[in-house]
């Protein structure tokens with residue numbers, strides 16, 4: 020039993036009252052991304068403050084009444100969610116912010132926020148009795164799908180672009196996915212996956228198209244709110260590729276507002292790389308999204324044609340937030356700063372959120388008296404190659420104390436850093 024009422028098209032606004040699975044709006048086709056609507060009146064009678072006090076499940080299934088799945092297969096899954104929300108120890112002082120938190124989603128089972136969506140896809144596939152799940156991905160959606168599917172005994176077929184980093188690729192190969200490496204960018208991988216999914220009728224985990232997946236991603240917002248005793252920060256910041264994560268962040272807070280558990284939705288900030296910023300451009304030029312290049316080292320957000328434009332723009336508009344863009348240099352500088360000051364090692368796309376925070380703080384978008392949560396969407400071990408380009412590699416020494424003493428004297432800064 021779940022509390023889904025039906026699906027509303029984000030484009031034409033038509034409502035389809037059904038519990039049966041739907042992918043996109045029958046009228047609008049592929050661009051008619053659906054949004055799942057719930058019976059908040061009934062959920063409110065179940066999910067009140069005592070519900071949370073008594074609940075011992077520290078995973079995304081904690082929020083089961085707000086998810087479009089049946090409990091049956093959930094208990095077999097990997098433990099996704101309830102990642103740490105860490106208060107900054109040093110950086111909030113440096114950047115003069117009233118309170119700064121990091122939601123460390125690199126601590127999910129396959130080390131990225133994508134696990135929140137993938138586990139839902141796998142559970143839905145199980146419910147429908149399907150054996151094969153497929154997607155196209157720049158990396159994390161794929162590796163997380165492969166891991167969650169392996170746990171639940173499903174087969175995965177993954178379409179990756181030529182450029183997928185080796186950390187992510189090795190992960191999904193280890194999980195036993197069938198990998199189709201497409202000679203081209205993410206767009207090419209996506210298009211081929213779509214043709215293949217239509218032909219072979221595999222379960223579709225492409226995040227934008229499948230409305231269930233944003234419902235998984237929204238649990239990051241539910242957790243942030245609960246971890247702050249239902250008083251979320253003034254701002255919540257995430258990096259943006261397809262627009263599903265940011266759409267999910269909005270949806271989570273929206274749900275809590277409907278249930279009367281929070282008083283207002285935080286301002287949501289989307290961060291993009293200046294080498295690939297279709298959302299930033301469209302938002303500030305007040306026009307529809309246009310295809311852009313994918314020129315950024317932050318591969319998880321190198322998405323030239325975002326598949327979820329409407330939810331990605333609405334999240335920011337409706338929450339009165341904004342979009343900012345950062346350079347690849349700023350991303351790498353903030354990646355090191357976050358690692359060195361807070362002990363949180365993030366991949367470039369995840370560090371982009373933090374870089375966006377710095378930019379927004381320094382340009383006055385975020386005020387001194389405001390509180391901020393930065394979502395760290397993926398772990399640094401996903402992409403070590405780019406980090407090694409911006410750190411000094413260690414010098415090779417013989418195992419002699421004398422040599423060591425000499426080295427430390429020559430390189431005085433080594434111990435001071």
Ligand SMILES: *Cc1c(COP(=O)(O)O)cnc(C)c1O
Pocket residue numbers: 131132133159160226258259260261262263264265319320322366368369396397
């Ligand atoms: C996928 C991803 C994002 C962006 O999410 P979208 O839903 O594509 O906007 C950000 N960071 C990381 C690490 C990701 O894997």
